[in-house]
Amino acid sequence: MKHSRATAVALSGTMALLGLTSCSSPLATQTYLPEPAVLQSAVDCSTANGWEVASTQPAALLKGSVPEGFAPDQVATCTMDPATMAVTEEWLSGGFGPLLAALATPSERGGPASCLDYGEILPGIWLVNAAGEAVNAQWPMDSCGHSLPGTYEALKGLTVVSSKTVPGQEAAS
Template identity: 45%
Template sequence: MIGAAPAAGRLRPALAAITATLMAVLVLCLGGCTAITGRVTHYTPSPAAPQGRADCLATSYWNEPLMTAPPGVAATMGSVPQGFVPVDVVECSPGQRIFRQASTEPAWASILEQHLSGDYGPLLAALAEQSERQDGGACVAMAETIPDLWLVDATGKAVHIEWPHDACGFTKPGVRQALAALTVTSSKSIDVRPSDAVEPVTPPPARILAGADCMTTAHWYEGNGLADPSAKDMGGIPEGFVPVSAVECTAFGSNVTDARGTWRTITQKRLTGDLTPLVKAFRGPSYKAVGKLVCEASLEIIPDVWLVDAAGRAIHVQWPLTACRKSQPGTKELLARLHVTETTVLKAVLQPAPQPKTLPPATPTSTTAER
């Protein structure tokens, strides 16, 4: 389920109803980490059944009319089987939903599929923790987003893992911490969108320039900004351009004051690391609406990104956007995986000096002496 309330019957008053559906995309349970009363017991779910491949559409809590999960998903989920050695980890997270203006039918639904690599030892240790259930007791109503998790071995077999949870149904923190320590090796958005709702748009190639310039930004949020609002040189990654580093420019930064006054700033970060997943994401298309869509009224801060090649030449990359002009799921996460080598705060716009407040002049009055 992406961005919607749980279906009827998904609210559970106690741990007795917590089942394999805890691997849901969105779990809303009566939980809170402190049980008021009740006896807590520990258990380990049955081993997950090996399957032919990882499938991000196979989630027991998928409640999306545009996507249908195969039946019996919950029955195949469980703990890591004895002797199972993963060579790949697949995390499936909820993506965006976009609705048509004149209908409750979604025009777009997506799941973000990410493959993770690194030292799987801490993750396996966290997944080996026992889950808890309580007999009676009460918990506070809270929501938790739980990605689906698959482990894949060298033969290609995959197991769909149930996260260990506490007595109130919330996941234990070790799994999230272990996942955060892994590296994203590939990422893709599994999208379903009717052909009459949105259509792909591919930008022309960006112009190759002498270097990155954070003062030229398409995402400057100041009406009197000095940046080029048209960003005329932006575009897709030209054929044959091989980036070796990146520059991130974020216009929403803290003000800086010097002898001349107070400045609005742009934060410039130089980044290195494996750019392959990010470049693949930037090569993806954007989308535009064919008809009218209902989009969330919210401001998203989208940093400008420049890609730099070995000769120091740079291109100003056009972000892949959804039909609601939001960044495509997963792109920001891939950017955050790079390593920051240098951070510079650029003085961009000198703010007008505050004017002293003055009271209006007093209105003269006349008085007449009593006689």
């Protein structure tokens, strides 16, 4: 009887250890960079909704990684007010290195099955080159769908050059 009890205790300890390591295993969470964002002719803040959109949306809504070789000359953010559906469009200047580094952070998928339940309203981030072409950059996200650290901080390090309110997509319809 003693032998079977010791075996059962050892087996349950092993199972508990396996359960803990599977949640924190580096194989449990995968990282990826989204496809490069599609080059657009201009910034379109009317598409801002604060949420990451499905890939079935029009090209202007599609967010992606910063295309290789894309050199931003300006940055625009589009922040939707959920109460009024109006969007604040801010144009930013400054050193874009920290923002580009933050946007190059791989997103995560998989990982722990338990996530905190909270929503984030994220501003859209548009990078604009000297020719006026724009890309809609995707925020790096964790496996729970929350923004990874770094992007907000990089945006806060830039200077607001101008700001205006534009109608959001829902308000314009």
